[in-house]
Amino acid sequence: MMMNNFKDMNNKISSWDQVSEELNNLEQTPSNEVWVRIQQKKIRRRLIRLSYSSIAATFLLIVGVFLFNQKESLSFSGYSYEPGIEQTEAESFLASITFSNTHLQNGKVAEGTVPKMLVPKNP
């Protein structure tokens, strides 16, 4: 009789903890597609990372080449040159010239940029 009661209780649920346990023990087999999709997602992520890395590398390369090729700008006592626009003569070249608080010989102060001006190499 006791044994029967015990067996009966094994087939019963009488607390929310048991409900929780029973529900937590449930399993549902996912379709095969799920694992394949996870793998595809991993590959996609790797490709995205790879493309980001190549974009970054290309950008760095461009910046590097630009810096390497950039000609040094000249500046002295208020003048600054952006040389290399057009070299016309051996002793002078065309350049844009920027005056910034530059005291000229006539006592005036020059400000602003002249886009093209013949500048001597050794002013």
Next chain:
Amino acid sequence: MEESVLIQLCLKQDHTAQEFLYKKYAPRFLALILRYIPRRDDAEDVLVESIFKIFTKLGTFKKEGSLEGWMKRLVVNDCLMFLRKNKMITVGIDTLNEAKADLDDSFIMEKDVEALKRVIDSLPSGYKIIFNLYVVEGYKHKEIAQLLGISVNTSKSQLIHAKRSIRKQLGLTNLETDHSKTEDHDDE
């Protein structure tokens, strides 16, 4: 395979270890997701996201609790995110006193998990989510309130309504002697 070794191998993107982890836990996680999201296609979408997230975030697992517990929380969060995104969470606001009025938390039922599952699935979304979070996943009312953006009292009352509804639908018999054991512990 030992858990710490499994984690290390998964972190090294070892395909076999990841597959082992997937095969071990995916069926349980899918059953968990299906408790929140009944449509299987949607549930599998969430499973894909969750497993992928587990693989990428495994490095943040601090070994304070069990790995399964940590992964389950991640899966539950993904479920809630999906429900929120698809506007599938509706939690009613009712007062705790009203809900407590005729609560008798004791019961006895046949071990028919499928029937139980069907009844839980049929609950209104708010009841179902709170019941699952509190009773099945073991979240505290305070955590549920934070997760769902509701008050602690709303969480408590929705749980009482959910339990009452389950008992009613299953036609459960009261089990007076077991009352103290099954009383809803009032932790927050």
